[in-house]
Amino acid sequence: MDHVRPVPDGAPVGVPSGGSPPGAPGATELAELLQRSARGDEAAFAAFYDATSARAYGLALRVVRNPAHAEEVAQEAYLDAWRSSARYDAARGSAAGWFLTIVHRKAVDRVRSVEAATTRDETWDRESAPVDHDQTAEAAYASLEAARVRGAVATLTDVQRQAVELTYFGGYTHTEVAALLDVPLGTAKTRIRDGLIRLRDLMGVAS
Known part of the structure; x- marks a missing residue:
């Protein structure tokens, strides 16, 4: 899996993507990386990305069932995390849990969006057909x-x-x-x- 690193304004660019390397940061280190990212530390965000990208992509793919959409969902989640990292509170949960919740919500939104696009052409027929009162x-x-x-x-x-x-x-x-x-x-x-x-x-x- 070779997914693309997100490129938020001012965020790190060009760090190889992929799974977490040996000796990847633990829960405490991830929280520190996210807190440093909130202060504009691009290197910290790059390290956070490298430590979480495999799980982020895996969760997105599990929900959307489409590799291309999973890539886009993961990128959107990292953009959101970079922009909103200052709102992360270590006292309220782990950094991984906070971020994966963002990924999950983005993925669910993508599924709903795709479903809406798929059914859009059927809307006219469905709405114009007689509908039983009980239905x-x-x-x-x-x-x-x-x-x-x-x-x-x-x-x-x-x-x-x-x-x-x-x-x-x-x-x-x-x-x-x-x-x-x-x-x-x-x-x-x-x-x-x-x-x-x-x-x-x-x-x-x-x-």
């Missing part, structure tokens, strides 16, 4: 439920939201979520459980 009611109900879920997820803490999104929207196992977020398995399970309890309470679902 209309079901569609409206589904839309309202989706809005409720999005609103509830938005109220979770950052660490809970990361864990829940990766598990239930990204399709990852608890073990994979723990690895992505650089936390122990027990911690990942606790975040997922607490997030689900919070969602259940907010949406009035009986336990």
Whole structure:
């Protein structure tokens, strides 16, 4: 896999892409690299890129299922990370988890965009065809439920939201979520459980 390094304004250019090299930075070092990037340290951002590019591309590809789109998603995520690195707070989660959440959201946005483009030509036929009243009611109900879920997820803490999104929207196992977020398995399970309890309470679902 030879994906292209993103080129944000003032960001590092020309550092080889690829997987994490031997002796790659750990969680603490990644957080420090991201904090240095927030101060405009291009070398730190280059090191952060090299340490995370393989996982970023892999996550994007897993969601979008298209290598070219995965490349673009990863580049967009790095651009976003470079521009918003000052908002990263090490006290609220790992640097890898913060960044992979950006990648996941970009990938989901790309899937939705592609699906919209694919179905655009069918819109006229679908909207002009007679629609049964029951179908209309079901569609409206589904839309309202989706809005409720999005609103509830938005109220979770950052660490809970990361864990829940990766598990239930990204399709990852608890073990994979723990690895992505650089936390122990027990911690990942606790975040997922607490997030689900919070969602259940907010949406009035009986336990």
